[in-house]
Amino acid sequence: MSAAPLLDTTGTPGAFTRAWNVVRLHYTNRRTMVGVPLMVMGFIFLINLAIWIIIRSASGEPLTGTEWSGSTAYIFIYFIVVAVQSMNQTFSFALGYSVTRRDYYLGSVLAFGVQSALLSIAFVLLSYIEQWTNGWGLGGHFFSNVYFGTGALLPRLFTVFGAFLFCFFIGSTAGSVFVRWKMNGMLVLIGIVVVIVVGGFAIVVLTNAWAALGSWFVTTGPTGVVAWLLIPAAIAAVIGFFVLRRATPRG
Amino acid sequence: MTSATATTTTVVEVDNLSKHFGDVTALDRVSFSIAKDSITGLLGRNGAGKTTIMQLLTGQDFVTEGDVRVFGHRPAENAQVLRNISFIKESQRYPDDFRPKHVFASAPWFFENWDATFAERLVDDFQLPVNRAIKKLSRGQLSAVGVIVGLASRAPLTFFDEPYLGLDAVARQIFYDRLLSDYAEHPRTVVLSTHLIDEVSNILEHVVVIDKGRIIMDAASEDVRGSATTVVGMRAAVDEFVAGREILHRDGIGGLVSVTVGRLDADDRRAAAAAGLELAPVSLQQLIVRKTTATLGEDGGDR
Numbered sequence: 001m002s003a004a005p006l007l008d009t010t011g012t013p014g015a016f017t018r019a020w021n022v023v024r025l026h027y028t029n030r031r032t033m034v035g036v037p038l039m040v041m042g043f044i045f046l047i048n049l050a051i052w053i054i055i056r057s058a059s060g061e062p063l064t065g066t067e068w069s070g071s072t073a074y075i076f077i078y079f080i081v082v083a084v085q086s087m088n089q090t091f092s093f094a095l096g097y098s099v100t101r102r103d104y105y106l107g108s109v110l111a112f113g114v115q116s117a118l119l120s121i122a123f124v125l126l127s128y129i130e131q132w133t134n135g136w137g138l139g140g141h142f143f144s145n146v147y148f149g150t151g152a153l154l155p156r157l158f159t160v161f162g163a164f165l166f167c168f169f170i171g172s173t174a175g176s177v178f179v180r181w182k183m184n185g186m187l188v189l190i191g192i193v194v195v196i197v198v199g200g201f202a203i204v205v206l207t208n209a210w211a212a213l214g215s216w217f218v219t220t221g222p223t224g225v226v227a228w229l230l231i232p233a234a235i236a237a238v239i240g241f242f243v244l245r246r247a248t249p250r251g
Numbered sequence: 252m253t254s255a256t257a258t259t260t261t262v263v264e265v266d267n268l269s270k271h272f273g274d275v276t277a278l279d280r281v282s283f284s285i286a287k288d289s290i291t292g293l294l295g296r297n298g299a300g301k302t303t304i305m306q307l308l309t310g311q312d313f314v315t316e317g318d319v320r321v322f323g324h325r326p327a328e329n330a331q332v333l334r335n336i337s338f339i340k341e342s343q344r345y346p347d348d349f350r351p352k353h354v355f356a357s358a359p360w361f362f363e364n365w366d367a368t369f370a371e372r373l374v375d376d377f378q379l380p381v382n383r384a385i386k387k388l389s390r391g392q393l394s395a396v397g398v399i400v401g402l403a404s405r406a407p408l409t410f411f412d413e414p415y416l417g418l419d420a421v422a423r424q425i426f427y428d429r430l431l432s433d434y435a436e437h438p439r440t441v442v443l444s445t446h447l448i449d450e451v452s453n454i455l456e457h458v459v460v461i462d463k464g465r466i467i468m469d470a471a472s473e474d475v476r477g478s479a480t481t482v483v484g485m486r487a488a489v490d491e492f493v494a495g496r497e498i499l500h501r502d503g504i505g506g507l508v509s510v511t512v513g514r515l516d517a518d519d520r521r522a523a524a525a526a527g528l529e530l531a532p533v534s535l536q537q538l539i540v541r542k543t544t545a546t547l548g549e550d551g552g553d554r
Contacts, residue, residue, distance in 0.1 A: 006262065006287075007322040009331045011363070018330060021360040028357045031348045089346040095311050096343045097361040098333040098406075245328070248312050249344065 022107020052140040067141040083171025092249035112168035120161035162226035169233040173240035180247035268317035277303045279464040292455040293444040309338040337406035339397035341413040352381040362404035370403035390417030452535035483509040484528035499541040
């Protein structure tokens with residue numbers, strides 16, 4: 001049976017176009033998605049640079065050991081926050097613009113994928129510049145640290161992209177929980193995560209598996225670990241979808 | 252597959268609709284329909300359930316019981332239905348760092364009939380500062396943003412939720428003028444929700460009045476206007492005249508009383524004139540106030 005005559009369904013934009021419009025919505029004002037994150041990233045980098053210069057001029061020797069720096073971890077973790085903020089900011093507005101929750105979520109995840117791709121290209125480019133300039137002339141390592149900034153181009157790109165994707169998808173789940181249940185939901189979610197982490201810790205301790213775990217990390221390598229992380233990332237993204245499907249915009 | 256119960260002239264069909272928020276009953280078995288290409292007033296006091304109805308019609312919230320059909324289909328999560336709807340609610344939240352220009356720039360992606368030239372003209376009409384942060388707009392300017400989106404989107408089903416909040420008399424007049432002229436050129440179904448009834452009463456073709464989650468009036472505004480009359484005169488004469496009629500309201504100063512009763516026919520009017528009574532029309536607003544306070548009284552007052 002055809003649709004009711006009242007509703008002219010011809011010309012309804014396809015699912016991809018509808019999701020893409022949500023991507024554009026996330027980028028309408030680039031402050032949350034681009035401006036502030038770049039400022040945070042730049043600030044962390046400048047602080048590192050300043051510390052390198054201070055150490056260098058105090059010791060008068062070339063820097064050693066900066067390839068073990070974990071400074072960039074803050075950038076990745078910050079994008080969990082960015083994902084939650086973006087969804088909190090745009091969800092009510094998108095529904096006000098007659099967007100379905102389904103299109104909104106798919107569009108948001110797509111926007112986070114685009115953002116991860118752009119970020120990882122920039123990140124990898126900077127890691128090469130860092131290598132070519134011998135650590136900005138100081139022997140420092142920020143983008144080219146041992147965890148994901150070395151190796152051939154493709155694994156390097158994949159590792160950084162996967163790490164961003166992981167953070168964004170965790171963020172999109174947290175964002176859905178926040179949009180649907182506000183702070184109470186976030187507290188429960190954090191509680192669940194803590195229980196899982198402590199549970200994992202207990203298993204490792206009680207089975208004396210530290211050595212096995214350590215050698216797994218070594219043999220799997222950063223690229224392999226990121227590849228494994230994409231599984232929980234995908235699960236989180238799917239959970240986020242079902243959480244958001246029943247969310248309602250509030251005042 | 253959906254049933255085609257809606258006729259081609261009915262855009263909104265609400266059947267036995269209830270909505271509960273926890274223990275609170277926001278809507279209690281509400282039924283009404285809205286005709287295509289008409290201007291309907293959704294009237295009622297604050298908290299009566301107006302916004303809840305509109306949120307259910309636009310898929311922003313979920314039905315507890317009963318059925319809602321928009322263009323013959325359930326609206327929730329239905330992209331084909333929702334693309335025909337524009338609903339900027341009074342409490343619409345915008346992204347914190349948005350300026351009005353961002354709102355208008357993103358509108359055409361979601362409203363295919365968006366008229367950017369019309370939007371620009373409206374921005375001038377309302378003297379809206381498009382580069383000011385939304386958070387820093389006055390209440391009236393914020394209302395203007397919603398009004399501009401509602402008008403320029405030209406959606407087949409457009410909701411205006413309390414569009415007058417904070418707007419001065421001049422801006423309100425601009426809104427009526429633009430709405431009516433654009434409606435004449437591009438007929439569409441308009442639902443206007445407000446508690447300021449008198450100003451809109453002459454542009455409404457149909458009124459739905461809701462009170463405490465129930466529909467207490469659903470009629471053409473023509474019919475509503477003649478549905479009550481105030482009888483003024485000396486107490487004895489008035490009492491004799493209104494005996495046996497439905498009394499909506501009663502006021503009295505000394506020997507003089509004024510009583511609002513239901514519809515009067517030609518014979519009634521002649522009888523009133525013969526008895527030396529004065530008849531005065533009742534405005535839509537007065538009538539709704541009478542009706543809503545009447546139901547208050549039946550419940551034994553406000554608590």
